[in-house]
Ligand SMILES: *[C@@H]1O[C@H](CO)[C@@H](O)[C@H](O)[C@H]1NC(C)=O
Ligand SMILES: *[C@@H]1O[C@H](CO)[C@@H](O)[C@H](O)[C@H]1NC(C)=O
């Protein structure tokens with residue numbers, strides 16, 4: 001009997017010992033791909049992590065975008081596409097290396113075996129729940145502890161965006177980086193490199209998710225306690241307290257974002273910081289007429305909208321393409337623009353053609369946008385007006401989630417051309433309704449910075465913390481309709497965060513609620529050429 005128990009525990013013990021640990025290598029080479037299955041994105045990546053010498057090599061799309069950080073020499077080289085050419089820039093200074101291995105192995109829980117990419121693997125997991133939405137993060141290693149895959153299904157804290165499925169595959173992994181030393185050779189194109197500001201690397205902090213979140217929330221909570229004490233705040237209920245805490249966090253963000261920008265004035269905390277925007281506007285700010293944005297074009301702006309339908313949803317006419325996914329790239333403005341042109345072209349010419357966001361990412365730099373670094377629908381339309389063949393189809397110029405060389409001189413098959421575009425009267429929700437009803441889907445810019453927007457699932461989004469000033473707008477989306485739901489007026493809005501987000505990729509944004517989130521602050525739509 002005793003012998004049997006002993007045997008059993010030995011067996012158990014040897015099983016436990018056989019479970020490989022998560023890697024904690026200080027030097028490694030990896031080659032693989034970053035994948036967004038939803039939008040068929042496979043981004044090849046090659047990376048050397050060398051924390052012993054404080055330097056790093058990262059290449060996306062097999063050399064289309066290379067970053068070499070010599071933090072040991074206080075210098076970084078970046079070789080990447082700008083308009084029609086590859087360009088090298090340098091950035092002096094030190095920074096943080098990007099580690100694509102779990103940085104806090106102890107926060108990952110062993111979660112059994114399975115098969116990934118044809119390999120028998122051991123899985124480690126993290127589960128994070130925020131705003132009632134749970135995200136799963138899995139890291140898989142083979143029997144020798146060699147990384148095979150990182151799989152994320154949930155809210156994308158990593159890139160500060162939206163719920164989605166992201167997969168990082170490790171195809172080659174080696175802790176002996178000496179055979180890859182040549183990758184650290186500075187490319188000759190960098191001999192006359194210009195200095196440029198530092199860029200955020202898309203993989204920075206990929207695995208410290210849970211720790212970050214916890215410490216972030218704990219820190220905010222501590223500061224809120226100090227704030228309440230300083231301004232003698234007392235709240236009547238837990239609900240009110242929670243509401244005020246959200247306002248407080250939003251105020252902190254507004255202040256920090258503003259103060260980080262170059263400006264003639266600075267912002268700071270005060271006794272208004274726990275009020276919502278709406279409370280503040282009705283209680284405190286005097287009412288002033290909103291001036292028109294320079295260059296805005298007037299279209300019917302009468303409040304009586306009797307001639308147009310009370311509900312519009314352009315999906316019913318078949319004038320909206322399936323929801324797309326911008327992934328890890330600040331290219332929302334291209335999706336809003338293509339969406340509006342896909343729609344207005346369908347309304348005008350009776351044909352729904354999916355159009356290329358990548359062409360706008362790569363080429364609208366010519367008219368003032370910055371690819372994955374951000375841009376404007378107006379700049380996209382100005383670019384399409386001047387492009388040799390207008391804008392290409394999605395299929396002929398597919399999405400890369402990354403700045404690429406502008407291909408518009410390479411006989412890209414033309415998708416759609418335009419003759420101009422319209423800026424809808426800024427601040428007028430009635431004008432926006434008119435534009436949607438008469439022209440088709442309209443590109444709009446909104447304030448998507450309030451934390452809970454990224455966890456939106458259903459209902460009419462009307463968080464009063466949302467701002468509507470031109471400077472508050474940080475996300476371009478597509479208004480494809482409007483209507484009223486359970487007594488609340490809404491704009492029906494298509495986002496570019498996959499169907500994993502929102503209501504199958506859509507959100508109902510409050511309408512006739514003082515231009516909440518800036519829905520009507522900067523709308524515009526293109527005028528397609530009539531076939
Ligand atoms: C700067 O470099 C030093 C030494 O190489 C390193 O220890 C430190 O963490 C670096 N700072 C940042 C911000 O990465
Ligand atoms: C681990 O956990 C995830 C949820 O995070 C689950 O989907 C998966 O099947 C589990 N098992 C393995 C072996 O990874």
Ligand SMILES: *[C@@H]1O[C@H](CO)[C@@H](O)[C@H](O)[C@H]1NC(C)=O
Nearest residue numbers: 293294295296297378421423
């Ligand atoms: C539309 O608005 C933008 C931003 O204010 C401006 O640059 C552009 O010239 C305007 N275009 C038209 C056609 O009014």
